[in-house]
Amino acid sequence: MITIDRVGKSFAMKNDRFVALENVSLEVAENEFVTIVGPSGCGKTTLMNILAGLETPDAGQALVRGARITGPGPDRGVIFQQYALFPWLTVRKNVEFGLRTAGVPNPERRERAQHFIDLVGLHDFADALPRMLSGGMKQRCAIARAYAVNPSILLMDEPFGAVDALTRVRLQEQLLQTWSQEKRTVVFITHDVDEAVFLANRVVVMAARPGRIVEIVDVDLPYPRTEELRLSPDFTALRNRVWSAVYHQEPVA
Amino acid sequence: MTVVQADAEVTTGSPAPPERRHRGVPKTLLNLLSVVLGVGVWWGFSLGGFDIPAPPEVLKRGGELIADGTLADDVLASLGRVLAGFMLGVALAVPVGFLMGWYGVVRGLVEPWVQFFRTIPPLAIIPLAVVLMGIGETPKIFVIFLASFLACVIATFQGVVGVDKTLINAARVLGAKDGTIFARVVVPASTPFILVGMRVGLGSSWATLVAAELIAAQQGLGYRMQSAQLYYDLPTIFVGLISIGVLGLLMDRVLLFAERRLTNWQERR
Numbered sequence: 001m002i003t004i005d006r007v008g009k010s011f012a013m014k015n016d017r018f019v020a021l022e023n024v025s026l027e028v029a030e031n032e033f034v035t036i037v038g039p040s041g042c043g044k045t046t047l048m049n050i051l052a053g054l055e056t057p058d059a060g061q062a063l064v065r066g067a068r069i070t071g072p073g074p075d076r077g078v079i080f081q082q083y084a085l086f087p088w089l090t091v092r093k094n095v096e097f098g099l100r101t102a103g104v105p106n107p108e109r110r111e112r113a114q115h116f117i118d119l120v121g122l123h124d125f126a127d128a129l130p131r132m133l134s135g136g137m138k139q140r141c142a143i144a145r146a147y148a149v150n151p152s153i154l155l156m157d158e159p160f161g162a163v164d165a166l167t168r169v170r171l172q173e174q175l176l177q178t179w180s181q182e183k184r185t186v187v188f189i190t191h192d193v194d195e196a197v198f199l200a201n202r203v204v205v206m207a208a209r210p211g212r213i214v215e216i217v218d219v220d221l222p223y224p225r226t227e228e229l230r231l232s233p234d235f236t237a238l239r240n241r242v243w244s245a246v247y248h249q250e251p252v253a
Numbered sequence: 254m255t256v257v258q259a260d261a262e263v264t265t266g267s268p269a270p271p272e273r274r275h276r277g278v279p280k281t282l283l284n285l286l287s288v289v290l291g292v293g294v295w296w297g298f299s300l301g302g303f304d305i306p307a308p309p310e311v312l313k314r315g316g317e318l319i320a321d322g323t324l325a326d327d328v329l330a331s332l333g334r335v336l337a338g339f340m341l342g343v344a345l346a347v348p349v350g351f352l353m354g355w356y357g358v359v360r361g362l363v364e365p366w367v368q369f370f371r372t373i374p375p376l377a378i379i380p381l382a383v384v385l386m387g388i389g390e391t392p393k394i395f396v397i398f399l400a401s402f403l404a405c406v407i408a409t410f411q412g413v414v415g416v417d418k419t420l421i422n423a424a425r426v427l428g429a430k431d432g433t434i435f436a437r438v439v440v441p442a443s444t445p446f447i448l449v450g451m452r453v454g455l456g457s458s459w460a461t462l463v464a465a466e467l468i469a470a471q472q473g474l475g476y477r478m479q480s481a482q483l484y485y486d487l488p489t490i491f492v493g494l495i496s497i498g499v500l501g502l503l504m505d506r507v508l509l510f511a512e513r514r515l516t517n518w519q520e521r522r
Contacts, residue, residue: 052426072426084423088441088518097437098427131520149427 001065002028002051002153002185008059009046009211019210020046021057026204026213030152031183035200037190037246043211044189048157051187052078064153074102077146077184081158083138085130091117091141092126098149116144119178136167143175147182156188160195172198176225193246197239198225205245215245306488311495314488323477328496330472331462334390338397339458343451345398346405350447353406354413355435367406375400375461383468393465400461401454408450412443445519448512452505459501 004026010017020043028034036044049055050062053072062069064076072078085094095113104112117126120140130138139159146154160168172195179186190196196203197219205215219238221229229235292308299307306314318324352359353367375396382392416439424438466475474493481489 052422054422054425072428074428076426078423078426080419080423082419084417084419086420086423086438086441087520088444088516097424097429101424101428101430101433129518131518145427 001030002026002187003063003066004047004051004060005063006060007047007050007057007062009043009050009055009057021050022210022212023060024211024213025060026216028185028187031185033179033186033188033199033201034204035188035190035196035202036204036206037193037196037242038206038211039208039246039249040191041208041211042206043208044206045157046211047206048078048155048187048189051153052076052155074098074149075151076153076155077149077151079139079142079146079154079156079159081161083130083135083142083162085138085141085145087130090127090129091122091133091144094130094141095145095148097145102149112148113144116147117141119147119181120144120174134167135163136171139163139171140174143178147178147184151184153185153187156186158189158191161191168192168195173225175199176223180223193239193243194230197235197242198230203238203242205242207249214249217242217245304487306491311488311491315492315495318489318492324492324496326472327474327477327493328500330470331466331474331497332500334393334465334473335397335455335458335462338394338461339401339455341394342398342401342403342454342458343405346402346450346454347409347447350406350409350450351413351435351439351443353410354443355439360410367403370399371403371407375403375457376464379464379468388468392468393462393470396465397458397461400457401451404454404457405447405450408446408453409443412446412450413439415446416442445512445516448508448516452508452512455504455508456501459497459504463497 004024007021007024008019009021010019012018024043024047026034036047038044046055050057051069053069053076056070064073086097089097092110092113095117096109099109099112114123114126117123120143122137122140122144125133125137125141130141133141142159160171163171176199186199188196188199197217200219203217203219204213205217206212207214217238221234221238295305296308299305315324349359349363353363354360378396378399379392382395386392386395420438420442421434424434429437462473463475463478466473467479470476474497478490478493481487481493
């Protein structure tokens with residue numbers, strides 16, 4: 001369970017300060033899938049970096065199961081928009097990276113890596129280098145790498161932002177499939193309203209200047225989510241609601 | 254060359270990336286044609302009244318120098334100096350470059366000196382080196398060492414500083430601490446820079462060699478050319494020039510090959 005308690009964060013600019021987050025509070029339940037949407041500059045990536053332990057808040061605090069986040073930890077897996085695969089390591093070695101730092105001995109390490117490589121459908125590319133993979137495959141490898149260390153929380157920062165629309169739809173379905181097989185708490189950041197609604201139990205809508213939460217939309221659509229659901233009136237209604245929450249904010253400079 | 258650890262192994266059996274090959278004349282053929290044309294132009298100039306020896310003359314002198322063992326001795330002497338200076342330079346430059354890139358304190362302390370010495374051509378150090386170290390092998394190796402060190406230390410430092418922050422963050426969220434991040438992210442990520450630095454360093458080592466051998470050497474390609482100059486012996490000078498060029502090229506190819514092998518993971522355009 002994640003608790004974000006009145007978190008604030010600002011950055012020094014040339015002349016004044018840029019308020020990335022102001023008084024942001026949010027609770028995410030165990031095994032919940034939460035998506036965060038908002039315009040650029042709304043502080044969603046800052047929020048994720050705070051959860052990942054890569055940045056510390058100026059005000060308030062972020063907690064995981066009651067413990068304050070002070071740095072990165074194996075309980076939280078992170079998937080970056082730019083894939084962040086180690087280009088000199090094969091898919092397998094990338095997936096094994098976190099297991100090696102955790103000191104998992106070899107036979108088990110290999111087995112666990114293989115399990116998650118298979119889970120994301122990369123078994124034919126286990127010994128390929130990242131440069132041989134497409135964008136979608138790279139991101140699947142990053143997902144396998146995050147899953148391999150068995151975190152209870154997955155933090156995903158616009159993970160499908162850099163792939164084409166068709167691949168994105170397939171990656172979304174695959175992510176949900178992976179998530180339903182291996183349940184985790186997921187905080188997923190995106191700027192794509194369809195994606196936010198399709199994936200989530202709850203959609204958190206943020207606004208910029210200062211970065212804050214403006215609305216939280218419950219998505220009570222059943223899993224598994226299918227193409228039919230994507231085209232259903234229920235989905236459309238929710239999507240429209242989130243859309244207007246995102247796009248009918250006061251104009252941002 | 255101890256910077257790449259076993260982890261950086263790469264697969265050779267996996268599907269090759271799509272390569273864009275130029276259609277038409279193969280590259281090696283073009284290279285060969287270029288060499289033939291160049292020699293032709295040289296020959297043309299020599300026939301056209303310029304006071305330079307024709308290719309056959311240089312070839313003949315080359316044969317003589319090989320036959321009496323002079324060329325082999327000179328090449329060995331020069332290679333020995335270049336390799337000794339170059340390897341010492343690289344061996345020091347890699348750790349210093351890493352420390353500069355990783356620790357702000359080391360960078361602050363070392364960088365002014367590196368930048369200062371970088372603006373001085375290594376050749377300008379020769380008078381000082383001779384006064385301090387005499388006329389033996391030491392000053393020659395020292396200036397070559399300095400030349401390769403300066404080229405390589407900057408490249409290593411740039412490589413470490415330029416490591417993608419996202420990769421470091423990715424390692425951190427996977428539980429890696431500073432030591433692991435250094436060994437398993439920073440070192441492999443900066444390897445391409447180090448290898449480029451080594452190639453540049455090798456280039457400047459060769460460039461410094463001849464001048465270093467002008468200091469009372471008894472052997473070496475630079476010495477041979479210098480003494481040939483006194484006798485107006487142009488063919489010998491040409492043999493020396495060509496030998497230096499060919500050897501430099503061969504050593505560069507060896508490094509290029511190593512670079513290709515070790516940084517095969519890089520996306521190339």
